[in-house]
Amino acid sequence: MKAHADCFTVRTRGKGMTEITREVESVITRSGIDLGTATVFVRHTSASLVVMENADPDARRDLEKFFDRLVPEDTPWFVHTLEGPDDMPAHIRMALTRTSESIPVMNGRLTLGTWQGIFLFEHRRSPHAREIVVSVTGC
Amino acid sequence: MKAHADCFTVRTRGKGMTEITREVESVITRSGIDLGTATVFVRHTSASLVVMENADPDARRDLEKFFDRLVPEDTPWFVHTLEGPDDMPAHIRMALTRTSESIPVMNGRLTLGTWQGIFLFEHRRSPHAREIVVSVTGC
Amino acid sequence: MKAHADCFTVRTRGKGMTEITREVESVITRSGIDLGTATVFVRHTSASLVVMENADPDARRDLEKFFDRLVPEDTPWFVHTLEGPDDMPAHIRMALTRTSESIPVMNGRLTLGTWQGIFLFEHRRSPHAREIVVSVTGC
Numbered sequence: 001m002k003a004h005a006d007c008f009t010v011r012t013r014g015k016g017m018t019e020i021t022r023e024v025e026s027v028i029t030r031s032g033i034d035l036g037t038a039t040v041f042v043r044h045t046s047a048s049l050v051v052m053e054n055a056d057p058d059a060r061r062d063l064e065k066f067f068d069r070l071v072p073e074d075t076p077w078f079v080h081t082l083e084g085p086d087d088m089p090a091h092i093r094m095a096l097t098r099t100s101e102s103i104p105v106m107n108g109r110l111t112l113g114t115w116q117g118i119f120l121f122e123h124r125r126s127p128h129a130r131e132i133v134v135s136v137t138g139c
Numbered sequence: 140m141k142a143h144a145d146c147f148t149v150r151t152r153g154k155g156m157t158e159i160t161r162e163v164e165s166v167i168t169r170s171g172i173d174l175g176t177a178t179v180f181v182r183h184t185s186a187s188l189v190v191m192e193n194a195d196p197d198a199r200r201d202l203e204k205f206f207d208r209l210v211p212e213d214t215p216w217f218v219h220t221l222e223g224p225d226d227m228p229a230h231i232r233m234a235l236t237r238t239s240e241s242i243p244v245m246n247g248r249l250t251l252g253t254w255q256g257i258f259l260f261e262h263r264r265s266p267h268a269r270e271i272v273v274s275v276t277g278c
Numbered sequence: 279m280k281a282h283a284d285c286f287t288v289r290t291r292g293k294g295m296t297e298i299t300r301e302v303e304s305v306i307t308r309s310g311i312d313l314g315t316a317t318v319f320v321r322h323t324s325a326s327l328v329v330m331e332n333a334d335p336d337a338r339r340d341l342e343k344f345f346d347r348l349v350p351e352d353t354p355w356f357v358h359t360l361e362g363p364d365d366m367p368a369h370i371r372m373a374l375t376r377t378s379e380s381i382p383v384m385n386g387r388l389t390l391g392t393w394q395g396i397f398l399f400e401h402r403r404s405p406h407a408r409e410i411v412v413s414v415t416g417c
Contacts, residue, residue, distance in 0.1 A: 001140040001276075001279040003314040003416040005382045005389075036142040037178045037241075037274045039315045039380040043391030045331045051238040053184045053230060059219040062227050063234055066210070071344070080337040088340050091331060095341055099329040099394075100380045102178040102239045102317075104144045104274030111144075111272045113182030116238075133389045135315045135382030137276045137279075137415045138142040140279040140415075175281040176317045176380075176413045190377040192323045192369060198358040201366050202373055205349070241317040241378045243283045243413030250283075250411045252321030255377075276415045277281040 004031035005135040012122035012130060015068075015086075017052065017060050020132060021117045025110060027134040034108045036138015041100045043131040046090035046123050048097040054117030067093045067123075090123035097121055105138055143170035144274040151261035151269055154225075156191065156199050159271065160256045164249060166273040173247045175277015180239045182270040185229035185262050187236040193256030206232045206262075229262035236260055244277055282309035283413040290400035290408060293346075293364075295330065295338050298410060299388070299395045305412040306383055314416015316388060317380045321409040324368035324401050326375040332395030345371045345401075368401035375399055383416055 006027045010018055024040055042049055053059040071092045073085040080088045101118065104111045112118075120130060145166045149157055163179055181188055192198040210228040217227040240257065243250045251257075259269055284305045288296055302318055320327055331337040349367040356366040379396065382389045390396075398408055 001142065001417075003279065005313055005384050007389075035144055035274075036276050037176070037315070039241075039382055041380070041382050041389065043389065043394065045329065045391070045393055050234050051184065052234065056219055056221075059227065059230055062217050062219050063231055065216065066231050070209075070348075077343065078340050080334055080340050082334075088337065091337055092341055092344050095328050095330065096235055096374055098237070098376070102180070102241045102315075102380045104178055104180050104272040106144050106272075106274075111146075111180065111182065113184070113270065115184055116182065131391065133382040133384075135313075135384075135416075137314055138274075139140075140281065174283055174413075175415055176315070178380075189373050190323065191373065195358055195360075198366065198369055201356050201358050202370055204355065205370050209348075235374055237376070241319070241380045243317055243319050243411045245283050245411075245413075250285075250319065250321065252323070252409065254323055255321065277413075278279075 001139045003137045007131055007133050010120050010130045013127050014125050015122055016064055017119040017121050019117045020120050024118055024134055028105055028136055031136040033136045033138040036105050037102055038105050038136045039100055039102045041133045045094055047130050048094040048121045049101045050097050050119050050121050051116050052119050053115050055115055086125045093123045140278045142276045146270055146272050149259050149269045152266050153264050154261055155203055156258040156260050158256045159259050163257055163273055167244055167275055170275040172275045172277040175244050176241055177244050177275045178241045180272045184233055186269050187233040187260045188240045189236050189258050189260050190255050191258050192254050194254055225264045232262045279417045281415045285409055285411050288398050288408045291405050292403050293400055294342055295397040295399050297395045298398050302396055302412055306414055309414040311414045311416040312386045314383050315380055316383050316414045319378045319411045323372055325408050326372040326399045327379045328375050328397050328399050329379055329394050330397050331393050333393055364403045371401045
């Protein structure tokens with residue numbers, strides 16, 4: 001049995017999803033763990049994680065558009081607006097998706113389904129450097 | 140210390156929730172692990188997980204109805220509609236709930252509260268065979 | 279390698295968020311684990327978890343208000359209303375946020391970002407005693 005953890009940075013280009021499956025898989029490989037659990041964690045409150053369809057980019061664009069409409073930037077009653085109109089919507093969209101995702105590991109690989117990819121979901125308008133931590137425990 | 144992982148399939152009958160607590164508990168028992176963490180993972184992007192009230196079925200029906208209204212099937216601006224009007228709403232409802240759920244294990248059992256059950260939440264209209272992976276690490 | 283688990287109770291004062299980062303950190307310290315994964319789990323279906331901004335309380339108030347509007351207490355079609363108008367909204371707000379959160383541990387500490395805190399999100403109007411379980415696996 002062993003435990004392993006690694007960090008990496010993802011440079012986003014403003015609002016939208018960036019696939020990070022390969023980066024997470026690399027941490028599993030480096031850990032040398034065949035069987036166990038991997039945990040992916042975003043160290044921010046205005047970006048989040050979603051395990052989403054990795055085939056049709058339209059599916060991700062529709063998802064992004066849905067969140068833009070569910071939590072509009074021009075909501076008049078937001079108080080926490082110091083960093084701009086995309087500040088508070090970013091926190092809410094993060095709270096509605098995920099900060100951590102845990103995925104079983106078998107045969108040294110994530111047990112993702114055929115159409116699943118791990119995506120970092122950036123909720124701020126401007127590009128950001130987002131830190132991701134991955135821990136793996138198992139044998 | 141040890142690690143264990145198992146898969147099982149849940150046959151859904153269209154949109155709605157199916158309790159899978161017993162199937163997850165079985166994996167814990169087979170693992171022989173008394174103390175640690177169990178992770179439940181759905182290998183799909185149009186079905187998800189919720190730890191929900193296991194007593195009154197009305198609570199689950201109200202939850203399902205809420206998601207039907209929050210993400211309507213007849214949303215006119217969805218682009219990703221190749222598989223039908225329930226395709227894109229299924230991905231969004233998945234993103235708003237969970238793909239993985241991690242639960243501490245003590246005395247060889249999930250530490251669920253009295254009224255908590257683990258439910259697979261099917262978001263497509265037609266029946267599907269959904270694959271669930273459970274990993275357990277501990278001693 | 280070792281595994282550790284502990285429970286604690288949080289007394290809430292009705293709807294709103296209570297930071298529990300320190301309580302979770304204490305469990306990590308008591309576990310003696312330096313490197314691995316911590317899992318936080320709420321044993322209830324009308325309270326949930328969010329890793330949220332720990333600086334400006336306005337951000338948390340805006341988030342709470344958003345959920346109050348997204349899932350209104352006076353929704354006329356709710357059937358599961360035995361415990362009052364805040365009963366069903368509580369379950370839905372829980373389903374939209376998280377029951378479990380997993381966080382990598384490095385150097386004996388949670389790898390939270392600078393502005394992240396772990397919050398218990400109470401969804402019922404009246405004060406409640408909420409049980410939290412934390413498990414840690416690693417070395």
